[in-house]
Amino acid sequence: MRNVKRCISVLTIVAWAGMLVACSGSKIEEASAKSNVTYEIFVRSFADSNGDGIGDFNGITAKLDYLNDGKPGGNDLGVDGIWLMPIQPSPSYHGYDVTDYEAVNPVYGTMEDFKKLTAEAHKRGIRVIMDLVINHSSSQHPWFIDSASGKNSDKRNWYVWAEDQGRDILGSSAAGASEAWHEENGSHYLGIFWEGMPDLNFDEPAVRQEMIRIGKFWLEQGVDGFRLDAAKHIYEDLSTDKNKKTMDKSVDWWMEFRKALEQVKPDVYLVGEVWDATARVGPYLKALDSAFNFDLASNLIADAHSESASNLGFTLSRVHEFYRKSSDGKFVEAPFLSNHDQTRVMTALGNNLDHAKTAASMLLTMPGNAFVYYGEELGMNGNKPDERIREPFPWKREPGSAGETTWEPAEYRGDGTISVEAEDGDAESLLNRYRTLISWRQQDETLRSNSIGEYAVDNKAVMAYLRSAGEKQSAVLHNLSGQPQTVTLPAVSKQLPEAFGKIAFKTDGSAKLEDGKLTLPPYTTVVLHR
Structure with a gap:
C-alpha cells in the first residue's frame, strides 16, 4: 500500500517503508504524509449508505475522510491503507466461503460502487487490499x-x-x-475448516491457472494487493502442520502466484495469514511481502496487561534478521493487536483504557506496516463467537443512527461512550490517542521504517527500543505502569555513538529529559531524537 507505483519489484520495501519513488502510471495520488498504517474493515459492519442495515461500498466511500481526507493535518485517523474482508458473493455473513470469484456481494453494492470506492481511496493516498480466499471455495460454488x-x-x-x-x-x-x-x-x-468450505486441489494445473487469472482480474479492477487467507494451508498434511515438503509446495505456489501478478502490477502487495512459529513463517516471505506477526500481537497485549516490559527490540531484531535472510531482504513487518478472528483488544485488556493506550503506543511505534482492526481505535469490545467480534461500528452515541449498520445486535455497544461522536472531541479519548500516534508516524520516517533494535534500560516497567531510517535514529520508551518512572539513558557506546538529547514526541506534556535522565509519567510514551 504505497502511494506511488514502484518502477521495479525490488523497490517494494523502499516504497512501503514510506519513501517516495517517482514512477509513471500511478493510480494513487500523493496526499498527506505516509503513515504505513492499514485499517481492516468488515464491510457488513462499517457504514450503511442505503438504510438496509448492512454496510456497503458506498458507506465506506462516504466515510473515507474519517480514515484519511487526503490533506495534511486535520483530525482524520491518518491511515494510508484499507483491507477489506471478503467482498465476493457468499452464503455466509462473513464471506470466507466464496461462490463467485469475479463478482461482488450484491448486498455490498455493485462492481461500479466498488470501483468508485477504490478510486476515491486512491485520491486520498489510500491503498486498497482485499481478502482473497483461495485455499477453499464455498460448497455452493x-x-x-x-x-x-x-x-x-x-x-x-x-x-x-x-x-x-x-x-x-x-x-x-x-x-x-x-x-x-x-x-x-x-x-x-x-474440507479442513468446515464442510461448507471444500479445499481446492492445487495439484491440478487448471486450478492454479484459474486462481492466477482471478488475482489479475482484481488488480485490473483497482485493488493494490491481497490479504491471503489461510496462506499456509494451500497444501495439507492432515497428520501434522509441520511437514516441510507440504510447506515447500505451498511456498512454491505463492511464488508462482506473485510472479504472475507482477505482470499486471509490479508493486502488488501480498500479506499472508501464516499463523505459525517464526521458523515456519520465514519461508513464505520468499513470495509474500509480509506475514502477520501473531506472536508479536500476543506479546504486546501481554506486556500492556502485565505492565512489565519484555525486550522486544532485541527479540524482534533477531526475528527480522532471519526474515531478511529468508526473503533476500525484501520482507516488511506486519504488526497488529487483534483481527476479525480474535478477542478485541479492549476486552482482552479488561476494559482498562490506560492499557489500551499503551498497547496502541507500542503497536504504532513498531516497524513495518501496522494493521488496525476497525473499532480498535475506539475501544470496541468483543469476544467469541465471531459475530460478537465483528459487531456494527458505532458512529454515533445512539445505536442505529443514520449510517450505522444494524445487521447484528450490538451486544457490546454499551451506553454510547464508545463511539466516534463521543470520542471525537475528547482530547483524552482512545480515538485521539490513535490519531496522535499515527500522526507521529507521518512526521517521522524512523517510526514508519522497517527497522528495530535493542535499547536497554534498567527498569522493568519501561519498554524501550531503537527505530532507524538510514542515518536517522530514534529511541522509543513506554512507561507501562501506573507509577512515574525515571530511567538513565544508556551511555554512549560503539552501538550508540551519540546520545539522544531531546524529546521529539510525548503523550504526556510533563515528560522531561534532563542530564541523561528521562522522567516518564504513568502510561506515557516518548520518542527521543539526537
Missing part, C-alpha cells in the same frame, strides 16, 4: 457442485476426493481440529 456430481465431471479434480486418490478418510484436520473429510454423493471431499 458451481465448481464444487460440478465436481461432486461424479468421477466424470470436468471439475472433478478441482477438489480433493479421498476415493479418487486412495486416501484414508480417518482423522481430524491439523488446521481446524475437526473432521477433515466430508461425504457428498457417496464420496468424501477434503
Whole structure:
C-alpha cells in the first residue's frame, strides 16, 4: 500500500517503508504524509449508505475522510491503507466461503460502487487490499457442485476426493481440529475448516491457472494487493502442520502466484495469514511481502496487561534478521493487536483504557506496516463467537443512527461512550490517542521504517527500543505502569555513538529529559531524537 507505483519489484520495501519513488502510471495520488498504517474493515459492519442495515461500498466511500481526507493535518485517523474482508458473493455473513470469484456481494453494492470506492481511496493516498480466499471455495460454488456430481465431471479434480486418490478418510484436520473429510454423493471431499468450505486441489494445473487469472482480474479492477487467507494451508498434511515438503509446495505456489501478478502490477502487495512459529513463517516471505506477526500481537497485549516490559527490540531484531535472510531482504513487518478472528483488544485488556493506550503506543511505534482492526481505535469490545467480534461500528452515541449498520445486535455497544461522536472531541479519548500516534508516524520516517533494535534500560516497567531510517535514529520508551518512572539513558557506546538529547514526541506534556535522565509519567510514551 504505497502511494506511488514502484518502477521495479525490488523497490517494494523502499516504497512501503514510506519513501517516495517517482514512477509513471500511478493510480494513487500523493496526499498527506505516509503513515504505513492499514485499517481492516468488515464491510457488513462499517457504514450503511442505503438504510438496509448492512454496510456497503458506498458507506465506506462516504466515510473515507474519517480514515484519511487526503490533506495534511486535520483530525482524520491518518491511515494510508484499507483491507477489506471478503467482498465476493457468499452464503455466509462473513464471506470466507466464496461462490463467485469475479463478482461482488450484491448486498455490498455493485462492481461500479466498488470501483468508485477504490478510486476515491486512491485520491486520498489510500491503498486498497482485499481478502482473497483461495485455499477453499464455498460448497455452493458451481465448481464444487460440478465436481461432486461424479468421477466424470470436468471439475472433478478441482477438489480433493479421498476415493479418487486412495486416501484414508480417518482423522481430524491439523488446521481446524475437526473432521477433515466430508461425504457428498457417496464420496468424501477434503474440507479442513468446515464442510461448507471444500479445499481446492492445487495439484491440478487448471486450478492454479484459474486462481492466477482471478488475482489479475482484481488488480485490473483497482485493488493494490491481497490479504491471503489461510496462506499456509494451500497444501495439507492432515497428520501434522509441520511437514516441510507440504510447506515447500505451498511456498512454491505463492511464488508462482506473485510472479504472475507482477505482470499486471509490479508493486502488488501480498500479506499472508501464516499463523505459525517464526521458523515456519520465514519461508513464505520468499513470495509474500509480509506475514502477520501473531506472536508479536500476543506479546504486546501481554506486556500492556502485565505492565512489565519484555525486550522486544532485541527479540524482534533477531526475528527480522532471519526474515531478511529468508526473503533476500525484501520482507516488511506486519504488526497488529487483534483481527476479525480474535478477542478485541479492549476486552482482552479488561476494559482498562490506560492499557489500551499503551498497547496502541507500542503497536504504532513498531516497524513495518501496522494493521488496525476497525473499532480498535475506539475501544470496541468483543469476544467469541465471531459475530460478537465483528459487531456494527458505532458512529454515533445512539445505536442505529443514520449510517450505522444494524445487521447484528450490538451486544457490546454499551451506553454510547464508545463511539466516534463521543470520542471525537475528547482530547483524552482512545480515538485521539490513535490519531496522535499515527500522526507521529507521518512526521517521522524512523517510526514508519522497517527497522528495530535493542535499547536497554534498567527498569522493568519501561519498554524501550531503537527505530532507524538510514542515518536517522530514534529511541522509543513506554512507561507501562501506573507509577512515574525515571530511567538513565544508556551511555554512549560503539552501538550508540551519540546520545539522544531531546524529546521529539510525548503523550504526556510533563515528560522531561534532563542530564541523561528521562522522567516518564504513568502510561506515557516518548520518542527521543539526537
